[in-house]
Amino acid sequence: MSLAEILESEIQGEISAIQQQANTRAAEIVAKAQEQAQALIDSRTRLLANEKAAGLTRARSAADLDSNAQRLSASDSLQMRAFQEAEAQLKVIPQHPEYPQIVQRLLEEAHAALPTAEAIETSSGELETVRQVAQNLGIQAPVRVNDSVTTGVRLVGAGGKTSLQNTLLGRLQSGRETLSAQVSRLLQE
Known part of the structure; x- marks a missing residue:
């Protein structure tokens, strides 16, 4: 499997986990985003998910006002704001104890997918955390700064010809298309 x-x-x-919880709790957009975050970053990040949910609750309130005035044109704008808020919340995760x-x-x-990595890259603000985690996991690859890699890691393969990035922001972006359709459906309801 690739x-x-x-x-x-x-x-x-x-996405399936998000859909189940939305159906059982008749959730608002906020609950959808909270469950997405929890599925992505594991149940141990409950505090972060609560903070994200609070931010998305504010976005949901704005969405309700806009959709009453102009449902069709507001939908795109609300989606953009919801993702921006989610990104903003994810960007502050490195400051949390979890x-x-x-x-x-x-x-x-990432290491399971690219076990022969020659280097690990992360942002300067996350460097020490990543070094400590790599050491605890027994990964011998050097950890170096690449400020374009935030909220996670990038493993670089032999000679820099291959790389694998595993970040929270990357995961949000990779699921964005599917989530956008779900957010649009919820806004119409």
Whole structure:
């Protein structure tokens, strides 16, 4: 099974989890985004999910006002704002105490897919956390700064010819198309 298929399978599983919780709780957009975050970053990040839910609740309130005035044109705008808020919430995750646990999972997944990595890259603000996690996992690859890699890690293969990025922002973007359709449907309801 290829990495793309594994990631696609993981995304589909996460989307299914979001749909189940939306049906059982008749959730607002906020609950959808909270469940997406929990599926992506594991149940150990409950505090982060609550903070994200609070931010998305604000976006949901704005969405309700806009949809009453102009349902069709507001839908695109509301989706964009919801994803921006989700991205903003994900960008502050490295400041949370649970972040080493999140990095551990991201690094384990990336290392399982690219076990011959010669280097690990992450942003300067996450460098020490990633170094410590890599050391704890027994991964010998050097950890270096690449400020374009935030909220996770990028493993670089032999000679830099291959790489694998596993970040929270990347996961949000890879599931965006499917989530957009679900958000649109919820807005219409």
